Amino acid sequence: MTVWRLAIREIRHRKLSFVMGVISVTTAVACLVGAQTLLRADRVITEHLLQAKQSEVTEAIAAKEESVKQAGVELEDAMRKHMKGLGFNILIIPQEQSRSEMLLDGMTATMPEIYVEKLGQSKIVTINHLLPSVTRRVSWPEHDRDVILIGTRGEVPITHRGLKKPILDEVAEGKMVVGHEIQKELGLKVGDTVTFQKTEFTISAVHPERGSTDDVTIWINLRQAQELLGMQNLINAILALECDCAGDRISAIRAEIEAILPGTQVVEKYSQALARAEARAKAKETAESALAQEKESSQAMLLREEQTRNQLEQQHAGFAAVLVPLVLLGSAVTIFLLTLANARQRTEEIGILRAVGLKARQIIQVFLSKAAAIGLAGGLLGIGLGFWIGWALGGLSTIGLPWQQLFAEGDLLITIVASPVLALILTGIASWVPALLAAQQDPAVVLQGG
Amino acid sequence: MLLSLDSVSKTYTDALSTVHAVNDVSLQITEGEFVAVQGASGCGKSTLLLTAGGLLRPDSGQVQVDGQDPYALTNDARAEFRARTIGFVFQQFHLVPYLNVLENVLAPAIAVAGSETETRDRALQLIERFGLSDRQQHVPAKLSSGERQRTAMARALLNKPKLILADEPTGNLDHQNADTVLGYLADFAADGGAVLLVTHDDRAVACAKSVIHLQNGRIAEPVANAV
Structure with a gap:
């Protein structure tokens, strides 16, 4: 017990x-x-x-960041393209080219193609891309209509700088890029073959509707255009893209270009592109x-x-x-x-x-x-x-x-x-x-x- | 000498009165002696028994049990001394209601250190001796009065005491069971133990070797019994 x-x-x-x-x-x-x-x-x-909420928020923020980042990339790309498509910021044309005539009848005055090489070999700092071109309103007899013909050779490098990514590809010989209106009227598509002033071209690209003269424009290789137009070694204009020309710097650019290429004039063509770019930049900022x-x-x-x-x-x-x-x-x-x-x-x-x-x-x-x-x-x-x-x-x-x-x-x-x-x-x-x-x-x- | 009381007195006092329950009592009981204490109700018999058993400290006088004054010991030492030396048997049996017969008999073993097996064997022997073998798993509520008193007797003997103090052990028993219990007490005395029995029962008195008459707390006259 x-x-x-x-x-x-x-x-x-x-x-x-x-x-x-x-x-x-x-x-x-x-x-x-x-x-x-x-x-x-x-x-x-x-x-x-x-x-869980932090994770949700992080994911949502990451998605938005990615979206904004993507939008930024797209914006940058779009700006580049729009600037190019809209004729960019400045146009270098011969001194004797009347602006009124240029706007009413297209370009008539010419300057040597070598000008663009001269500009490319200069120490110019205010412009980035150089696009020499010939431009003329011509008849397309095979289709009985008028078009604006632009001959372009692609970008001319500015030698004292590093090689920049080109924003416009050269149109190869025998190739043609057509504007929206032409494509629509003639029922063209990429790969089709057309005859322009007895010369055969293959359609390499078709631009979407831009609501500008681009819609009635065809682009071919500069050399072929010069031959067709009888303008060997001559050009009408040099398009300068992505130049550092915002605000009052335009006067400095003019001075710099005119010093290298006397007998030329600089036409400012940036306002529409800049407005759109600014709107997009504002949108990005927002x-x-x-x-x-x-x-x-x-x-x-x-x-x-x-x-x-x-x-x-x-x-x-x-x-x-x-x-x-x-x-x-x-x-x-x-x-x-x-x-x-x-x-x-x-x-x-x-x-x-x-x-x-x-x-x-x-x-x-x-x-x-x-x-x-x-x-x-x-x-x-x-x-x-x-x-x-x-x-x-x-x-x-x-x-x-x-x-x-x-x-x-x-x-x-x-x-x-x-x-x-x-x-x-x-x-x-x-x-x-x-x-x-x-x-x-x-x-x-x-x-x-x- | 197993029990010696020398001029022991115990007085109960309250606001209204003073009662001399035990008044200058002296007695001695030796081994083998069976002493009965007789007297009217309230004459101090139970007080005398509890005082002798180390349960109620006297106001004056000396108590010696087996040569030891239990009141000179500490409470715990006195409890153990009581467990080893004295066995108690009461009129009301005072069994623990939720313990069965065997466990009740074993209860005093909690108080003393010892071999569990030996203690259990002794408890079983006692249960057998008191005719309770077939009732050992029963709780007190399921026992007859005689069985309860025999259980109490077995419990009192578990630790092999030298002295048994019995307070009216036959008070609640029929003749047959009373005779049985008295027989056990007589046997205990005959085996060398000492018994101090407080009783009204004349048959119990008849079993005793000597009888003490208590009157108003005093011993009237010690009488040697003829038996």
Whole structure:
């Protein structure tokens, strides 16, 4: 016979007292573990939500950045092409070419083709691409119509600079590029063969509609054009592309070109291209600004979300800080009262046990053994119940159970491991005084009463 | 000398009165002696028994059990001394209600260190001796009065005491069971133990070797029994 066996027998005899004690401890431990699980769940879910939102935002921003970047590339390319297509910024023409005549009847004056080589070999810094051309309104007798013929040889390099990417490919001999209107009227397509002034050409490209004289223009190789027009080694104009000619620098460019090519004049042809480029640049700037704003608002949204979650966590923590000590205290008081009632209920048997020789400390052990059983059972049940409650209330089921994250900081694990110990301490302390009172009972009083 | 009381007095005092439950009582009981204490209700018999058993400290006088003053010991030492030296039998049996017969008999073993096997064997021997073998797994509520008292007797003898203090052990028993219990007490005395029996029962008195009459807490006259 042992003290522990005596305690077990008494527990089996007075089940209600034991069950009430276990319920009390279970409640306290469940409250503690539940609160800790809930708080930890709050943190895990906060991290999960913020991570998900951050990821969403990052993806969205990356997509927008890519879109803006792509738009930028497209814009740059479009600017280059539009500048070229629209005749670019400046046109170098012979001094004697009347501008009115040029606009009304096309170019009539010529200058030596060697001018473009001279310009290319000069130290000029304000222009980038040089395109010599002949231009003439001519008849296309095979189709009984007039067209603007442009002969071009592609870009002439500026030798003192590195080789730049050409923005206009040379039209090869025997090839022809046609404008939209011509293509439409004659039903041409790339690869078709046409005869122009008794010479055969293969269509190498067809321009889309531009709403300009380009739509009624054909482009062929410069040398072939010179031959057809009887303008060997002569050109009408040099188109200078992507020149550094914005604002008042045009006067400087004029001065620089006229110094190299006396007897020429510089015509500014940039306004439409620049307006469009500026519009596109503005659009890019707006897109970048919108992107920056979106980044800012996304960060603000994340911050707000974090603040909301933090507030929720603080509310839970505050609630737990009040509730848990209250429940623990309530549980301790309940255990105290239950043990006290138990001690009173057991007055006679304690008297008997004292009479047959049990020491005071053995009587205390009997009570504390029962308290330990209550604490252990309540502690273990409380862990399970509390964890389940915290898990359910914390909404962990909605994101799956992230065990590693849940126990990452160790505080929950410590709480769970420490809970049975805490329960034992709680029941031990709460039972101590009633056990002492029981042990101090005078067996003589009990036996005389009997 | 197994039990010696020398001028022992015990007084109960409350706001209204003072009762001299035991008043200047002296007696000695040696090994093999069976002494009965008789007297009217409230004459101090139970107080005398509890004082002799180390359960109720006297106001004055000296108590010696097996040459040791139990009240000179600390509480724990006195409890162990009581467990080893004295066996108690009460009119109300005072069994632990949730322990079965075997466990009740073994209860005093908690108080003293010893071989668990030997103690259990002795408990089973006592249970057999008191005719309780087929009831050893029963709790007191399922026992008859005689069986409960025999269980209490077995419990009292577990630690091989030298002295048995019995307070009205036959008070709640029929004639047959009373005779059985008295027979056991007589046997215990005959085997060298000492018995101090407090009783109203004349048959119990008849079993005793000597009888003490207690009157208002004092010994009226010690009488050597004819038996």
